[in-house]
Amino acid sequence: MAVLVIIPAAGMGTRFGGDLPKQFQPLAGRPILLNVIERFFMIEDVSLIVVAVAEPLLAGVKQSERVRFVAGGETRHESVMKAFHAAEGEYDLVAVHDAVRPFFRTSTFRLLLAAAQQHGASLPAMPITDTVHEVRDGFVTSTLNRSTLVAAQTPQCFRYDVLKDVLARGEASATDEASLAAKLGHQVQVLPGDPHNIKITHPDDLARAEEHFGQWSNE
Numbered sequence: 001m002a003v004l005v006i007i008p009a010a011g012m013g014t015r016f017g018g019d020l021p022k023q024f025q026p027l028a029g030r031p032i033l034l035n036v037i038e039r040f041f042m043i044e045d046v047s048l049i050v051v052a053v054a055e056p057l058l059a060g061v062k063q064s065e066r067v068r069f070v071a072g073g074e075t076r077h078e079s080v081m082k083a084f085h086a087a088e089g090e091y092d093l094v095a096v097h098d099a100v101r102p103f104f105r106t107s108t109f110r111l112l113l114a115a116a117q118q119h120g121a122s123l124p125a126m127p128i129t130d131t132v133h134e135v136r137d138g139f140v141t142s143t144l145n146r147s148t149l150v151a152a153q154t155p156q157c158f159r160y161d162v163l164k165d166v167l168a169r170g171e172a173s174a175t176d177e178a179s180l181a182a183k184l185g186h187q188v189q190v191l192p193g194d195p196h197n198i199k200i201t202h203p204d205d206l207a208r209a210e211e212h213f214g215q216w217s218n219e
């Protein structure tokens with residue numbers, strides 16, 4: 001089974017502060033993105049990883065047979081599209097993964113690949129324990145039924161033909177391809193996510209990731 005991995009990493013990470021976008025901040029001595037790439041290297045079926053980065057950064061990266069860097073687009077979805085089209089060759093499945101989630105479990109990834117093979121698409125997600133309100137101008141307008149809600153993680157996995165269809169027909173403003181897939185009528189199976197598969201978004205997350213690195217990266 002040939003798996004293509006796409007990592008959109010072309011954002012400037014303005015929420016994080018500092019000069020470096022968050023995906024290039026060091027974690028355990030190496031950029032977060034490199035930690036992510038190396039984790040995918042552990043899975044033999046991954047034949048190519050395409051990383052979309054901001055154009056000015058392209059000159060400073062080292063291309064290799066298994067990892068290719070391409071210029072990203074204006075939006076995350078556009079970056080995914082550019083990475084997808086840069087991958088020549090034939091693949092059965094494609095995974096799209098956040099550049100700042102270095103602690104996904106390889107065992108979960110394998111289950112997601114199998115689910116995508118069977119149903120067309122899959123994603124890991126966590127149940128929501130907090131109550132979620134819709135708020136306008138500082139006041140609650142409605143309260144969502146949390147028993148039917150989950151918080152999506154990545155890697156999100158697709159059969160190659162499904163993602164191709166999603167990228168050809170989906171809107172460029174989408175925040176993830178799995179929601180587009182579902183909207184377009186594809187089946188997207190939800191599997192249990194991992195509590196440690198955090199998205200390093202704020203400096204506090206990075207401090208937590210550093211503190212638990214040994215434990216979380218071995219799971």
Ligand code: C5P
Nearest residue numbers: 008009010011072073074075076079099
């Ligand atoms: O900003 P946000 O966290 O929603 O971005 C999600 C992911 O998409 C990040 O990994 C970011 O680097 C990436 N991205 C991208 N191209 C853009 C904007 C964001 O690859 N134009």
